[in-house]
Amino acid sequence: MRRLNQPLFVPHHPADTNKAPGKWLLSTYAQAQFILNDTVHFTKNNAASRTRGPEPGFDASMLFQDEPEHRRLRSLVEDLFRRTAINRYAEVVSGNAKLLLAEHECGDTLDLVQAFAEPLPLLTITELLGIPKTKMPILRRLSRAITSATDDLTVTESTYATKAAAYKDLGVLMQAGLNGEWEPPQDSLLLRLRNLTNDSTLRQDQAIAMLTLLLFAGHETTIALIGSCLYLLFAHPEQRRLLQANPDLLTGAIEESLRFESPLQRSTFRMTLSDIAIEGHYFGPGEQVSAILGSANRDEKIFSNAHSFRIDRFPNPHLAFGRGNYHCIGRHLSALEARIAIQEFLNHFGKSSLAGQAQWQPNSFVRSLQNLPFHLGA
Ligand code: HEM
Incomplete structure (x- = not known):
């Protein structure tokens, strides 16, 4: 698509409630930047675009x-996600990473997604939100159900139904938290939102x-990042050795993993409000467009040797966290988690090796490993 500079039209599934018949996917870096930065020609109002x-x-x-x-909505919680605010989770994340790794020893063969990449971000986000750890298995199950219906290329009647049920169950759980079913910690997001609904700053549904x-x-995205980064470092041993010899390259390794295997391969869609030209392609009002971030991040016009995984790539202006007004609020949190996860893993099991074929989830939206077989070595 990038070479031909040809947008791809993906029709919506009949069960989809969007007014537009489908969405246009655009693949170059310039097109992605345009879509992410422009708030004049597009609306992101999902409710208004539904039948x-x-x-x-x-x-x-x-x-x-x-x-x-x-x-207004973003500013109600944004302070909790600033780099300085996020640093207070370093100890929690590092403690959890150590505990998870302590359950295994050299010589073990295991699936690192299940044992490490998956539980670590779930432990962190439930802590930040103020949801009891006992709810983790149900939260994970519901989140997976939503993920499986995020891929426009593979959705079916049944994944739509599963997703709708998962949203409903998550809504019931969150409502229970807002209603006081459990007492969240003082500095938790849940408590803040509870207060904001009590003083009518926020509606319950918001x-x-x-x-x-x-x-x-x-x-979901941070699981993908930690899994990919571990996989890429061990599938490219020369890059891992470079990192082990130069620990300062850790941030670079994470940024390069975000570029090379972008956890969200596409942006959410925007709907056009008027006639618009995006880098030579013309769209009328009421059409949906989305940027293929995974493709933009491999655009040879921006990244030299775009298909090489190089942890010392500089500059690395990837779009994995989006751009513009809607850029990712959680980028500092996920980068912190990934840094700690990789550092702790290399400290504990730096001489490990891949123990078979890692499998990607069959999902063209969330780029995440299904399993990551590893043989542990110190
Ligand atoms: C590797 C991890 C992550 C990746 C790759 C990622 C990716 C993205 C992208 C691409 C967007 C923009 C979507 C668009 O414009 O269509 C976004 C927005 C967002 N992300 Fe992330 N994200 C990650 C982690 C997180 C975390 C840890 C949180 C929260 C704890 C989070 C919360 C959000 C929110 C709330 C938005 C919407 C922001 C807005 O509308 O202003 N993300 N993310």
């Missing part, structure tokens, strides 16, 4: 509002959508 109004899930969240409502979005976006 049947807002749906449970993310519709009432910041991600699917136009300005100024988007900024608080539920915010919690649901932060839970989902806050761990």
